Amino acid sequence: MTQPLLELRGVAKLYSQGSGLRALWPGGRQQQMALAPTDLVIPDGAAIGLVGESGSGKTTLSRIAAGLSRPSRGEVDWQGTPIEALDPEARAAWRRELQYVFQNATAALNPRHRVRRILHITLAGLWRGSEKQRDQAGRHERINEVAAQVGLGRVLLDRYPHQLSGGQAQRVAIARALLGAPKLLILDEPVSALDLSLQAQILNLLVELRRDLGLTYLFISHDLAVVERLCDEVHVMHDGRIIEQGATAEVLSNPRKSYTRRLLAAVPRR
Amino acid sequence: MKTLGARLLRHPGAMIGLGVLGLVVVPALAAPWLPLADPTLTMPAQRMLPAGSTGHPLGTDALGRDLLARLIWGARSSITVGVVAALVAALIGSLIGILAGFFGRVTDALLMRGVDVLMAFPYLLLALAIVAALGPGLANAMLAIALANVPFFARAVRGAVLDIRHQDYIDAARLAGHREWWIVIVEVLPNLIPTVLLLMTTTLGWMVLETAGLSFLGLGAQPPDADLGAMLGTGREFLTTYPRVAVLPGLVILVLVVGINLFGDALRDLLDPRLRDRGRRLGTRAGECRDAGRHHDGHPGHDHRHGDHPAHAGRQKAGLSGEGQAGDGRSAGGDCGEPVDDRHPLDQGRRGGSPHDREVSGEGQGDEPPDDAHKGYRAARDARERSNEGGPTTGSAPPLIAAEGLSVLVPSERGAAAAVDRLDLRLQAGERVGMVGESGSGKSLTALALLGFAPPGGRLEGQVELEGTDLLTLDADVLRDLRGRRIAYVPQEPSDALDPLLRVGDQLREAITAHSSEISADADVAVGEESAAELASTEGGSGGRSETGPVRSAVVMAGLGDLGSDKPGAETSKRVETLLNKVGLDGVAGIQRRFPHELSGGQSQRVAIAMALAHEPDLLIADEATTALDVTVQAEILALLERLSRGRDRSLLFVSHDLALVTELCDRVLVLYAGRVVEDAPRERLLDAPAHPYTVALLACSPELGRPQKPLPAIAGQPPSPAEATWGAAAAGCRFAPRCPKAQPVCEQGEPGLDELAPGHRVRCLFPEGSKASDTGDGADSTDRVARADGADEADGAEVTDRRAGIDGDAGNDGSRAHSGRFFNERDSQR
Structure with a gap:
């Protein structure tokens, strides 16, 4: 079996309530488990859906997977090496090859920068320390290439984030994630805030990108119909743990846990 | 910008x-560089010279130094x-x-x-x-x-x-x-x-x-x-x-x-984005409010981006109609973000429209000079072909509530633009009607207009009749009494609907008692004993914290009135329990003692619904009431709404952007596009035989569980803003034409009427699906048709692209032709 792209081993997240003076009080310091020790293996080329209600820990898990949040316990391995132990070069590669797309695209774009500058800044970070660092022309070329991939017109590159529609902003966010030619994209409810027709546009784009670029997805959503379209494997989260996992078709047609069944029953159908 | x-x-x-x-x-x-005297040069001989002395325009000081020079250098x-x-x-x-x-x-x-x-x-x-x-x-x-x-x-x-x-x-x-x-x-x-x-x-x-x-x-x-x-x-x-x-x-x-x-x-x-428009608004006449419209143009649909406006749109004086109770108005973006945010149930100059209505018919009769904004709108509208509104469906029973020619005018850079345009809506008693549309389509504004609320700087036109009484001409007090008692409102964000400082039980008690006193004080206003639900529900609508002051004082007054009435507290408590039972919260231990922050999202929404039900309203308006909830909770709330409106003479207007949800709950569905009703059909008809290309496209692009391979043909482009819809390129014709795969040149020449296709099924389209005229091609089903337009139908599409590109001054086309498969997407992104 080949090396998984990303592996989470027993990661857990505790939040302590009552910091400061309250912590000195006997029993004043309480820890709350936002994520119970969890394993998650993301093989290269997979598309894994993470479903569950708000507060189930799916965003916590995805942020740990992305390296945006440190687990209280457990370990995150990138291509077989714990991310803390990556040498600088491997670390830079990890940064390029693992990217995150936020739920609220507009909030994920700095309101003070034009789209083109946002993309430039990102690329400057991703290429830092490499021989391409000073290659302005190369940056331009890469930005135009990615903009074309996600269907961003030139005009849009000169806009500010608030001048974009939700769908356009999400395209920019995806473009930013694609700049470093990532292997793994973690998508946190990327279509939940969008109207139906925009949602369809973004979903189509994601399907297409995966096909064309061979991307791996960790797709967080509460919408099973969307997960079904995009993912071959689904993990159901409830109360801070993964309660059920398996091939999407299998889990959706033959759910074993009662929570999964409730989730399925709740999907509005015609 | x-x-x-x-x-x-x-x-x-x-x-x-x-x-x-x-x-x-x-x-x-x-x-x-000024020809000033040396400010430090002392000349005791010239001390305290008066102003106007030669060489010392302001005189000198105690040491004879030139005052003007010292002032200027001192200021420096x-x-x-x-x-x-x-x-x-x-x-x-x-x-x-x-x-x-x-x-x-x-x-x-x-x-x-x-x-x-x-x-x-x-x-x-x-x-x-x-x-x-x-x-x-x-x-x-x-x-x-x-x-x-x-x-x-x-x-x-x-x-x-x-x-x-x-x-x-x-x-x-x-x-x-x-x-x-x-x-x-x-x-x-x-x-x-x-x-x-x-x-x-x-x-x-x-x-x-x-x-x-x-x-x-x-x-x-x-x-x-x-x-x-x-x-x-x-x-x-x-x-x-x-x-x-x-x-x-x-x-x-x-x-x-x-x-x-x-x-x-x-x-x-x-x-400060929140204060941005204040200065100018104070300077302009409230009725004009051109600047306020900046929130609305551009992209109507995206709440989060408008994060900056709602609160302060609300600062606008609402007194268009001269009624002007210094309205802590309401968000211009009734559709964007929480309508909850801003409306003030008590102060709102709500019947903004009525005097102007008359003005429309009797040109300039109003005591205000007709303002430009108003004219602008009318001119634009008159320029358009007046569409025949495909007469009201001849129903047997009189409707519970009927809106006729209801327009919600919002300010825009070019004057008042119609965010909801001449909308007709009838709800029979006991009917469940859904209203769907993209963000910005005017669905929330319509829902609020049925309660007599106009957005800040905006106004209502037309009629809203509740059992024959036009709400928009009613006196503010009478209307306020109707809200919550006859018509109740459940907002999108349940946590905003509840007063954070009140326990659930008190919240409900307040909802029950507040109305009754108003009634006892005003005996000839209709039947019933309630009125607080309106406070409750509109408090829900009023975005809580900042607005609770007046609400609460009204409640206190109501409470005082209550002393005189013979309603014992025990009865109220019983009523609270009944309400909790109705919304399925009776089993939750100590629920009455909880504060809103101790409730889950679903529980808060149940409490909000209970408050809306406090006075057994005839019409319950649920405005995206399940959107903020998890899927499982959403299903529960949906079931609750279904149960509450089943077998009773209570009507439900369910507003949502989710077509699947709406069709699950409602008997009849109205589809809104750019402020216009484009289709009005019974649920089954809508699902089996959708007639308007927009409805077809919406159905086609909804993902369905169990059909992962179903293509999702996205609709190209974006809906027009109210200003674009009123004055834009497509204003003269069908508003969907620029995005419509079936559009013909004739579609842009005049707006089609809302014509009856089958009993109870009306559609605003010259070439509705399923009609003979529309079957230009083979008998391909509607999904295919849209899908085809996605790529194969490139000639037509390209034309549209060019036109749009022209409008936007966008010359670069970025090789969209090369990717015909993604054609629709790119058209969108080039805008």
């Missing part, structure tokens, strides 16, 4: 401030010290604030405790102590003032940074592998500049005053030099004999500080 400079030029406060400031600053800056020092002190304070303070805010933890604790120590000293005392330690002199005074102001900047900047630090774009920069200090400079700093600039302008006046104060005490400028404060200090000795010597520097200080403050306030108005 206009530049700050351009907006400053249009801001009266800024211009007055600049003018006043210029009186002092310009001469002060030009001092070295005062301004320099003030500005430099502000800069130094801003620099040091911001640095501390950024470090503390961004890096948090120990850095934060250490820095902020240090700042706290500085703050513990009275402010002027601190400055005095610093000067005392460093010795008197202008430079030391400046340093002292700067240091004394550091905490102020540090705390404000830290607050701003804390907010920015948690934004997703900061995480995004980390994901790009940037280092922390780099993130501070490139991502955080640009967002801080407006804040710091603001703080500086607002504190500059203080700094000038403080400099003057220190100099006045003899700790600032030392003789023979003098700033304004020192001049005031020396002039004081001659205050009774030669008041001019002290009064003139005092006046200059006054002018300087007033100018700075006026300008600073204006700058704050313009830089």
